Amino acid sequence: MSTGVIDAGLIDELTGIVGAVHVLRAPEMTAGYSIDWTRRFAGATPLVIRPGDTAETAAVMSALAAARVPVVPQGGNTGLVGGSVPLAGEAVLSMRRLNICEPVDELASQVTLGAGVTLADAQAHAAASGLSVGVDLAARDSATIGGMVATNAGGINVLRYGAMRAQVVGIEAVLADGTVVSHLAGLEKDNTGYDLGSLLAGSEGTLGIITRVRLRLHPTQPERATALLAFETAADAVSAAAALRRGVASLHALEAVFEGAMALVSRHLGVAPPVGRLGGDSHRNPPIEDGGGAWLIAEAAARTDPSDELGAAVEELADLVVDAAVALDPAARQRLWAFRDNVTEAISAAGIPHKLDVTLPAARLAEFVDGVPDVVRATDPDAQPLLFGHLGDGNVHVNVLGPGGAEPADEVDDAVLRYVAELGGSISAEHGIGTAKLSQLHLNRSEAELAAFSAIKRALDPVGLLNPNVLLP
Ligand SMILES: Cc1cc2nc3c(=O)[nH]c(=O)nc-3n(C[C@H](O)[C@H](O)[C@H](O)COP(=O)(O)OP(=O)(O)OC[C@H]3O[C@@H](n4cnc5c(N)ncnc54)[C@H](O)[C@@H]3O)c2cc1C
Known part of the structure; x- marks a missing residue:
């Protein structure tokens, strides 16, 4: 893919959307967004953008798409497979400012959370209503709900409640061209076509930018x-x-x-x-x-x-x-x-x-x-x-x-x-493929499956702007 140019016009447009303080360009400001938690994967980026809500995320993606600038979505940057950092000079879209916890729906035992809410904050928010989040993991203070859905995170309670995909009852996301898809009613039975929440769970930032998630909650077990x-x-x-x-x-x-x-x-x-x-x-x-x-x-x-x-x-x-x-x-x-x-x-x-x-x-x-x-x-x-x-x-x-x-x-x-x-196992249990396991995906997935993956990717992101180094060979 030929990458776009980040020129003064684009910077002005992005600044107009999110404010100058949330468009980072100086290397000392962007460095922390360019190296992963393990320190094994490090790159560089000319641009970090920090939108504050879905509308800003959509406007940013629309501007980046028009300029054909590839982008790496990033949450807490605790991923362990090199999927959250710019390895080929992509822009970084940091989702951490989308950190609003909406009121818990106690009748439905559900809550809608911004993608940038940390797991620890989500847990504390649910606990105040006598409920708990079904997934727990040691990176809880930094890992975000959006990142956890994007990786279909597992953790220590999967044997009881399932992984992150099993918690998702609604999703809102911005597609590569800036289109917003939103389905957050949280109906437990809702067979009205494709389940975009399931599709985005485990998609590692390659199909859409998750902005809000509606989660199923569970009774606390004190x-x-x-x-x-x-x-x-x-x-x-x-x-x-x-x-x-x-x-x-x-x-x-x-x-x-x-x-x-x-x-x-x-x-x-x-x-x-x-x-x-x-x-x-x-x-x-x-x-x-x-x-x-x-x-x-x-x-x-x-x-x-x-x-x-x-x-x-x-x-x-x-x-x-x-x-x-x-x-x-x-x-x-x-x-x-x-x-x-x-x-x-x-x-x-x-x-x-x-x-x-x-x-x-x-x-x-x-x-x-x-x-x-x-x-x-x-x-x-x-x-x-x-x-x-x-x-x-x-x-x-x-x-x-x-x-x-x-x-x-x-x-x-x-x-x-x-x-x-x-031995008949999976090469990625819960961390995803990222860039780390890109060349081994064929060990678990047939050519027909990989062709189906590519067809889905092309349908939602025809230019290949979203996390281009991740998941798909
Ligand atoms: C100490 C430690 C313990 C861990 N334990 C576990 C564990 O038990 N189980 C487990 O599954 N993982 C574990 N992890 C890995 C990591 O915490 C999870 O993968 C987590 O889900 C990543 O969330 P994040 O917000 O940090 O995402 P990031 O690291 O920022 O991103 C991960 C991936 O998701 C994409 N992404 C991030 N946000 C969005 C968004 N809003 N929309 C679209 N794509 C997005 C990124 O592009 C990237 O591909 C652990 C990590 C550490 C450091």
Whole structure:
């Protein structure tokens, strides 16, 4: 695609729409919008535009389309696949100023939120009405509702409520030419044609700019019990996870941390895990290796105390569990969660990882966890795989660091993702394709599917202005 020219006339037009203070051009002002959270993906942009509402977003897109300027939509910039930053000199459309939470509709248990509302603000807004947002993830203070829909974010409660697409009951978006499409009534039954909310969920900014979202909310589950369980092997953890899913109706989250990642996070926190083979003072200088051990965090949540239900299920796992710690009060539960919540940050502090976020069929999960370190090392002998993830959904985050925290060889990504496809898994569980996995999309999608994707893209964005480096090869 030939890119357009950003001239004085266009800048004047954009300034007239959003105000001079929201058109950023100086490199020191645009730098933060040009590098992603992992620091692996960095580019540059001549222009960041920060619209304040749907009408401004539409007028901005209309002006950019007339000038044929490609654009990267950006929310909280916490995406992990390089999809939120300008890698080829695109303009950036920052959606964070669309941060209005409309009143909760308590009759319908729904709320309409601006695309730039952070997940943490959405959670607090819903909680004031005794309701909760169905998706939760560790980047909650920065990740925006628009970005979460655009990536179909998953997180820790998918096993109970589904991913972001399952929360969307209405959407408003601006198309590439500035047209506004809005369908926000939130009717639970509404079979009046194509579901644009479902289409935009997971579209990674390639089909439209999401400006407002109507979300389904859920009753809060204030009573909680959390268990940290240690296992000798990944296979034992996978068997236990299946039993917990079957046996605990109030199961709210089921997360895993495998040995190398547990050693790293316990060193980062300066605290050894209370159960399992890394006890004692191992956090002071543990070998960061994948020794085969595994930990599960299982959380039950309900309107009434779920601890008996969780405790009974854990007792039934006596043959598999090496050791268990159960916590009920918020501070003690938080201490257990710290070993999961801080893994991403601990890895980021150790270097620039390649992040491979994958799902495996349940029957191949343990085989994958045991086999993937060899696959990584066959490609880059010095690389270090660190595994954790949302085990209740079959979702493993394979993070790979090179020596001294440097990036591993690029070939590692291909080798791991091919292994995933061979085992019948998905090369992207929840982070999306972005630019990071563009060249591997064919491992999961047939030529016919990719042709259908391209046809949809051409229909909604014929010039290819929206996130041109993302998702579609
Ligand atoms: C510590 C940490 C933990 C995380 N945990 C999880 C997790 O458990 N589960 C999970 O799924 N993800 C997780 N992530 C990844 C990330 O938080 C999610 O992908 C999130 O949905 C991104 O939201 P964002 O607002 O930051 O979007 P951005 O990073 O700004 O953008 C992500 C993509 O969406 C597009 N986009 C953004 N806003 C819009 C919009 N308004 N309209 C159209 N397109 C848009 C961008 O172009 C880009 O392609 C984690 C990230 C971090 C840093």
